[in-house]
Amino acid sequence: MRLDVITIFPEYLDPLRHALLGRAIERGILDVAVHDLRSWTHDVHKAVDDTPYGGGPGMVMKPTVWGPALDDVAALSGPAATVRRLESAQPHVPSDAVDIGKAHADGDNRPVLVVPTPAGAPFSQDTAERWAAEERLVFACGRYEGIDQRVFDDAATRYRVEEVSLGDYVLIGGEVAVLVMAEAVVRLIPGVLGNRRSHEEDSFQDGLLEGPSYTKPRIWREREVPEVLLSGDHAKVDRWRRDQALVRTAATRPELIEALQREGALDDRDRSVLDAPGE
Ligand code: 6GU
Numbered sequence: 001m002r003l004d005v006i007t008i009f010p011e012y013l014d015p016l017r018h019a020l021l022g023r024a025i026e027r028g029i030l031d032v033a034v035h036d037l038r039s040w041t042h043d044v045h046k047a048v049d050d051t052p053y054g055g056g057p058g059m060v061m062k063p064t065v066w067g068p069a070l071d072d073v074a075a076l077s078g079p080a081a082t083v084r085r086l087e088s089a090q091p092h093v094p095s096d097a098v099d100i101g102k103a104h105a106d107g108d109n110r111p112v113l114v115v116p117t118p119a120g121a122p123f124s125q126d127t128a129e130r131w132a133a134e135e136r137l138v139f140a141c142g143r144y145e146g147i148d149q150r151v152f153d154d155a156a157t158r159y160r161v162e163e164v165s166l167g168d169y170v171l172i173g174g175e176v177a178v179l180v181m182a183e184a185v186v187r188l189i190p191g192v193l194g195n196r197r198s199h200e201e202d203s204f205q206d207g208l209l210e211g212p213s214y215t216k217p218r219i220w221r222e223r224e225v226p227e228v229l230l231s232g233d234h235a236k237v238d239r240w241r242r243d244q245a246l247v248r249t250a251a252t253r254p255e256l257i258e259a260l261q262r263e264g265a266l267d268d269r270d271r272s273v274l275d276a277p278g279e
Helices: 010-017 019-026 063-075 095-099 125-132 150-155 175-186 234-252 254-262 268-275
Strands: 002-007 031-036 112-122 136-140 160-165
Touching: 002 010, 002 063, 002 175, 010 019, 010 031, 010 175, 019 031, 019 175, 063 136, 063 150, 112 125, 112 150, 112 175, 125 175, 136 175, 150 160, 234 254, 234 268
Parallel strands: 002 031, 002 136, 112 136, 112 160
Antiparallel strands: none
16 A cells, blocks of 8 residues: 655654554555645745635635645656655555555545544544555645645546544644544554454454453452453453443444444344343
8 A cells, every 4th residue: 555645844754664554564465655735836935825815713725735735646747756765665456456456446546635623524433444455655744724625526537535633622734633534444444463363353343342451460469350251262252341341342432333224233142241241
C-alpha cells in the first residue's frame, strides 16, 4: 500500500515512520510520502489560504494551490515525484486483481482521496477494513476553516473522494486524524501484525467491545485471574469472553447492543447474559 499525505506541517506526520508503521515500511509492505502543500504555491509568501467569500471568521485554503497539488500527487509528477520516501513497497492486493482492473468491484482504479473533516461521515472499523484493501490512499489535510469546496468536486474526476470524521469534536487540522486513520488501516494489512488472530478478536470485529485480558502472575495484590481462564476448556473460555464483551458493551455502548439485536445477531444465551449479568 502507498500512502500520500498533503499538509502544511510535514513534520507532524513523522510518527508515521515510527513503531508499527515504520516496521511495515522497512518490510516493504507500506510506502509513505509526505508532501508539503507549500511546494505548490506561486507567491513569495507561499500563501495557502485566503478570506472566505460571503464573509465570516477564519481563512479558507485556496483551490489554486490544492488543485495542482492533487493533480501532481495523483500522477506522481512535479514536486510529488521527488518527495523524500523511506522505501518502496510491494503490492499487497493480488497482482492479477490489479492487472485486470478488479481491485474494486466496479473496476474503478482511482485512488481514494481521504479528507479529514468534522463535517465528514464517521470513520469506523468498517472504513478501515475497506481502505486496507486499497493500493493507494491520499490524505488531504486542511487547516483553518477548510478547503475551497470546488477542490473536491474537481478531484472527483481523478479520485474517489471520501470526507470522514473521527467523532463529534473539532480538531485544528487533519494531521492527527491522518495518524489515527493510517494506524487503524495499516495494522489490518496482512503481514503487518505478527499474530493473524489478533485482529480477528479486536473490539468491533463482531460488533462488540473486547472484554478484559489477564496475564501472569495468577494472583497479584490478592486479586485472582478469573478461574475459567485457567481451565483449559476453550469452548468455556470463548463463551466467558463473549459474556464479558456483552456486559462491557451493554454498560458503555448500549447502542451497539441494540444494533446487534436488530440484526438478529444475539442468541438466547446472549440475551440471558444481558438480562442477568454475572449469573
Ligand atoms: Cl477527521 N478532522 C478534523 N479537522 N477535525 C475532526 C476530525 C477530523 N474528526 C473530528 N474532528
